[in-house]
Amino acid sequence: MNAPLSEQALQTLKAASLEDKYTVPVGRVFMSGVQALVRLPLLQRARDEQAGLKTAGFISGYRGSPLGNYDQALQKAKRHLDAQNVVFQPGVNEELAATAIWGTQQLAFAPKAEQLHDGVFGIWYGKGPGVDRSSDVFKHSNMAGTSPLGGVLAVAGDDHVSKSSTVAHQSDQIFQACGFPVFFPASVQDILDAGLHAIALSRFAGVWVGMKTIQEIVESSATVIVDPARVTVKIPACLRRPHSLARSTSGARAAAVRRQVTRGARLHRSQPPQSQRD
Secondary structure (H helix, E strand, O other): OOOOHHHHHHHHHHHOOOHHHHOOOEEEEEEHHHHHHHHHHHHHHHHHHHHHEEEEEEEEEOOOOOOOHHHHHHHOOOOHHHHHHHHEEEOOOOOHHHHHHHOOOOHHHHHHHHOOOOEEEEEEEEHHHHHOHHHHHHHHHHHOOOOOOEHHHHHHHHEOOOOOOOOOOOHHHHHHOEEEEEEOOHHHHHHHHHHHHHHHHHHHHOOOEEEEEEHHHHHHHEEEEEOOOOOOOHHHHHHHHHHHOOOOOOHHHHHHHHHHHHHHHHHHHHHHOHHHHH
């Protein structure tokens, strides 16, 4: 026979909530892979805040299995997302969603927006066929680059066995053809850890980063460790861009961001018109 729980253990159990997966700042919680994708931008915002950065997040895409419940999970977590300046806006289709995400990386051309946020990171989501039809937007937005304090993660739901699709499909090749590095999480914990690494890579390298998810992982549930400081991103000192690092004072940080904005605008003005490039 099991020993009775102590009073402290009982109080801990009584304090547990289904919202713990979004509200516990540091600790071990239970969540599904889809819910981990909801928690990911909250962790990124916490990391940025700890680094002295004032960022925001934007999520858009078009649902489809195995990410068919992602939009519903985001809507249920709206109050948690709103509290962290993370906006969720479903796309009319995959291409328009990707185009909206592309726009979040252009704060350098919107001075008023730049005054509000140092950067906006974006998360796009869609089923494998949605990746196929969005490749044109992916290629052009990837060539345009990402903001050094923004970054973009593109999450694809793949159906290798055609369980809920007309044909079996995978997104690795399309992502690679668009110039995206690809992450393939092997667990619910990996979704959080690899997701933070992916956004850091996107910021540093100036490219969109793909994440491949499959039913066996994204629709499973597990206990995971949530901690903004769990992932340590190490960038070689010789490769560090000054505007990608947190500053000890807000003034120095703001000056670094302004230098990046100026460089970006100067580079943009130096490019010939599209008609001449073609």
